[in-house]
Amino acid sequence: MSLDNNKMGGNGMKVYFVSDGTAITAEVFGSAMLSFFDVAVETKSVPFLTTKDQAEGLKQQINLEVQQGVALLVFYTVSDVAIRDIVQSCDCHCYNLFGDLLLPIEKALGVKAQPTAQKAHGMKEGVYDGRIDAINYALANDDGASIKNFDQADIILLGVSRSGKTPTSLYLAMQYGIKAANYPITEDDFSSPGLPKILKEHKKKLFGLTIDAQRLHEIRTGRMAASKYASARQCRYEVDEVESLYRQERIPFLNSTKLSVEEISTKVMAEMNLVRHRQ
Amino acid sequence: MSLDNNKMGGNGMKVYFVSDGTAITAEVFGSAMLSFFDVAVETKSVPFLTTKDQAEGLKQQINLEVQQGVALLVFYTVSDVAIRDIVQSCDCHCYNLFGDLLLPIEKALGVKAQPTAQKAHGMKEGVYDGRIDAINYALANDDGASIKNFDQADIILLGVSRSGKTPTSLYLAMQYGIKAANYPITEDDFSSPGLPKILKEHKKKLFGLTIDAQRLHEIRTGRMAASKYASARQCRYEVDEVESLYRQERIPFLNSTKLSVEEISTKVMAEMNLVRHRQ
Incomplete structure (x- = not known):
């Protein structure tokens, strides 16, 4: 993967990394994913997406770019269901990075996932860094x-x-x-x-x-x-x-x-x- | 998630992050995944697993721990099919982190994945760091x-x-x-x-x-x-x-x-x- 835009000709390929936290997980995982493909991709991180208004704004922007002919993918890690639904409804391929694995892991651990606990790159409360x-x-x-x-x-x-x-x-x-x-x-x-x-x-x-x-x-x-x-x-x-x-x-x-x-x-x-x- | 062992009682819960590279992607993604669960988990990274012998060794070790009653999960990112098959055949839940997403992304990008190109945290050839x-x-x-x-x-x-x-x-x-x-x-x-x-x-x-x-x-x-x-x-x-x-x-x-x-x-x-x- 390279970040040069337009190598593919046309309007290029773009990937959004979207998260309600730092977006580091989406970035690391998404970039690793893209490294399998020998194509030029522009990437953009959208961290701290925490309100429905922000999500709607992002959706409008993405849909506009799609209309303009940009080939777009979205990789996201978002806990809040309402925000997730908005992101997922963009007019392009959207991948919930945790989506497919949470359920089998719940089974394996015998414990229910708690979406609100998720803050992979935040400060651990009571734990000195x-x-x-x-x-x-x-x-x-x-x-x-x-x-x-x-x-x-x-x-x-x-x-x-x-x-x-x-x-x-x-x-x-x-x-x-x-x-x-x-x-x-x-x-x-x-x-x-x-x-x-x-x-x-x-x-x-x-x-x-x-x-x-x-x-x-x-x-x-x-x-x-x-x-x-x-x-x-x-x-x-x-x-x-x-x-x-x-x-x-x-x-x-x-x-x-x-x-x-x-x-x-x-x-x-x-x-x-x-x-x-x-x- | 915390790294304290034995909080669950019994022999505890353990997660392996296995990779043919640095294992950073598996670690970052796997840790984010585990942060959804309020359980004590011991984690162990196994980077640079590049030969079948190493994979067989790891499998033996994992199976032994499973026999001893450790609740074990494996998150892996491995390109080589033969090594991947060995890891996947361990006697526990094993998750190929790229597994479910590669195919839909191939479709979206219109390009075939090239497993050998995958080296997310390696040195990019010809690119000065x-x-x-x-x-x-x-x-x-x-x-x-x-x-x-x-x-x-x-x-x-x-x-x-x-x-x-x-x-x-x-x-x-x-x-x-x-x-x-x-x-x-x-x-x-x-x-x-x-x-x-x-x-x-x-x-x-x-x-x-x-x-x-x-x-x-x-x-x-x-x-x-x-x-x-x-x-x-x-x-x-x-x-x-x-x-x-x-x-x-x-x-x-x-x-x-x-x-x-x-x-x-x-x-x-x-x-x-x-x-x-x-x-």
């Missing part, structure tokens, strides 16, 4: 800034500069409430054998990132062209050294070159047996 | 650190210390590739009327956060107990002043007290008509 602490922790412990807090870390990410440590530590905090520190491995660390002393004490928490030297060279060139730091030779040297270090010290590691932040993070969670701290 | 830039931007422009880059901002978040600016700017970067700077409003800014000069030039990009004074007092006390900064009186003063400023200057704003980071971010996106930069 530990992610905020985890984000603050990741920020305070970015790039080896404050090694004195390593005791509190759930995980300590290692890697040479620009191998993906910071985005990964923030994603782990934001999505899972995991406290991830990160420590940059620099040329200084290669001058003496073994791990830096501060890391030895926390060996079980260490996870290494690496990256293809050529890709690292490109990324560093984007930040500091024509520097020793960005040179192909320096990148190759650092990558070779850091991978040897991981192997010698038996630190689990992965190559981030072809992975998204989501993939790196979920692989790290699985490999290190980390358990999410948020619900 | 602009989120990394956005994350770096948010970090470099956190807490008014570097106002010289405001030209590049998609949005500038305002607010008193600890009103939610940093998590929001990082979420906007991570999820939407939005470059969000943030600028802390302090007591100094209240001494002269109107907006700080640096902000005047970027008025259309400004969005304010506020928070209930009592909640702010609690949060600040957690960081710096018994300080003037955390005192109830100081918090009330700052919140009153910042809200007057927003009103006088007609800066859109919202109260973050009862909202999750996701809710704040999606409301900001909608209010400011921001368009995601990532696919």
Whole structure:
């Protein structure tokens, strides 16, 4: 799927993600669904649709676009029956994402669904959001800034500069409430054998990132062209050294070159047996 | 839904989120689904299930748990038919999350689904992940650190210390590739009327956060107990002043007290008509 409009010619294809909450569930699920199809699709999120008036307004807009020849789909997650009925009555294909599964799950769980309880991305009442602490922790412990807090870390990410440590530590905090520190491995660390002393004490928490030297060279060139730091030779040297270090010290590691932040993070969670701290 | 186990008595209820990718789609959708039910559920993600051997291993484990009396559900998103068949044949309720919708969407789009293309949270080939830039931007422009880059901002978040600016700017970067700077409003800014000069030039990009004074007092006390900064009186003063400023200057704003980071971010996106930069 791509967001370019009009690739299909004509008036293009458009998908609405509609919700009475953040619309994140509809977006994530709908986008995954659309990734099966090799077509250009414009997407639009409509969050916080909570009144019948808003729903009628949306319906008018959608029907107008349909009349103008836009090929339209609507994916929705709406609890309120009256609002749902309005959305469902738009002049296009409308999919209630929870529709088909709620009933069989009711049976399996032996419990009735309670539509009003549904607020997947809202604040859980009475539950402190530990992610905020985890984000603050990741920020305070970015790039080896404050090694004195390593005791509190759930995980300590290692890697040479620009191998993906910071985005990964923030994603782990934001999505899972995991406290991830990160420590940059620099040329200084290669001058003496073994791990830096501060890391030895926390060996079980260490996870290494690496990256293809050529890709690292490109990324560093984007930040500091024509520097020793960005040179192909320096990148190759650092990558070779850091991978040897991981192997010698038996630190689990992965190559981030072809992975998204989501993939790196979920692989790290699985490999290190980390358990999410948020619900 | 809560992750506490055994609340139901007996051997509890468990849901597996199974995928050949990150399992994020299954997790997000499955969790939203479960939030309709007021039962305690233990959840377990099984990402990157890509071989038949792994699938058989999982099946054995699941069947064993079922025999031991665990009430089990499986939500899965798997492309490969052979692996899918193995998962589906576990001795419990198994839901193919894409199962029921793919066919009607094929019809609506007039295009055949291509299972191998499905990799919702993977790296898009040939597409640079602009989120990394956005994350770096948010970090470099956190807490008014570097106002010289405001030209590049998609949005500038305002607010008193600890009103939610940093998590929001990082979420906007991570999820939407939005470059969000943030600028802390302090007591100094209240001494002269109107907006700080640096902000005047970027008025259309400004969005304010506020928070209930009592909640702010609690949060600040957690960081710096018994300080003037955390005192109830100081918090009330700052919140009153910042809200007057927003009103006088007609800066859109919202109260973050009862909202999750996701809710704040999606409301900001909608209010400011921001368009995601990532696919």
